[in-house]
Amino acid sequence: MTEKQNKESGRKWDGRSRPSNDLYKKNYDEIFKEKTLHEELMEGFEKEQADLEKEEAEEGDKQR
Numbered sequence: 001m002t003e004k005q006n007k008e009s010g011r012k013w014d015g016r017s018r019p020s021n022d023l024y025k026k027n028y029d030e031i032f033k034e035k036t037l038h039e040e041l042m043e044g045f046e047k048e049q050a051d052l053e054k055e056e057a058e059e060g061d062k063q064r
Contacts, residue, residue, distance in 0.1 A: 035043075
C-alpha cells in the first residue's frame with residue numbers, strides 16, 4: 001500500500017465536499033424544498049402568534 005492510499009483511507013472529510021448525513025439532508029430540505037401554500041401560511045400564522053404573545057408579555061411587564 002502506498003502512502004497516498006493510506007492517507008486517503010484515513011480522511012473522512014476534505015473540507016471541500018459536503019458530508020452526507022441525516023442533518024445535512026434535513027437542512028438541505030429546509031432550505032431548498034418548495035413549500036406548499038399551507039406550509040407558508042402556517043409559518044406566517046405561527047410567527048404572528050409568537051409576536052402577539054411577545055407584545056402581550058411586554059405590556060404585562062409595563063403595567064407592573
